[in-house]
Amino acid sequence: MRKSTPRDVKRAAKWNKDHPERRREIINRSNRKRMDKIVQWGREHPEARNQTVRKNQRKVREKVMKVVGHACRLCGKDGREHDGRSVNGVQFHERHYKPHPQSASALWYILKHPEDFIPLCIKCHTVVEYLHDVFGVSIEEIEIWLKERKR
Numbered sequence: 611m612r613k614s615t616p617r618d619v620k621r622a623a624k625w626n627k628d629h630p631e632r633r634r635e636i637i638n639r640s641n642r643k644r645m646d647k648i649v650q651w652g653r654e655h656p657e658a659r660n661q662t663v664r665k666n667q668r669k670v671r672e673k674v675m676k677v678v679g680h681a682c683r684l685c686g687k688d689g690r691e692h693d694g695r696s697v698n699g700v701q702f703h704e705r706h707y708k709p710h711p712q713s714a715s716a717l718w719y720i721l722k723h724p725e726d727f728i729p730l731c732i733k734c735h736t737v738v739e740y741l742h743d744v745f746g747v748s749i750e751e752i753e754i755w756l757k758e759r760k761r
């Protein structure tokens with residue numbers, strides 16, 4: 611392929627400007643081709659794919675912990691002690707008990723609404739959810755109760 615000259619670049623820019631819809635179509639088609647390739651690669655290499663997914667999730671989790679926090683708001687246990695895995699580490703509690711995405715897309719949702727979430731360890735999270743579901747107790751009430759108890 612020959613190197614493109616400034617004139618080629620200018621001509622291409624003009625074509626893009628004159629054919630916005632056609633340009634979008636071409637971009638979409640090449641994006642789809644790229645996505646298909648990635649999906650195909652995932653089918654052929656399920657283990658490597660899972661590893662990549664887990665690695666990316668760990669990265670997002672670390673980002674969320676930086677923004678929301680990594681120590682349980684109630685008992686102080688640090689979620690980073692456990693390799694960043696949600697099974698043992700910190701969880702993120704939605705303060706207003708609003709429905710929100712679960713599992714993989716939850717982390718991206720939290721990054722978009724960090725002010726709605728607090729870090730809780732698994733034990734405290736279970737208790738907080740239980741007190742809310744069974745007795746209608748909010749996280750604010752629990753926090754007030756803990757503060758008064760410490761005095």
Ligand SMILES: [Zn+2]
Nearest residue numbers: 682685731734
């Ligand atoms: Zn805790």
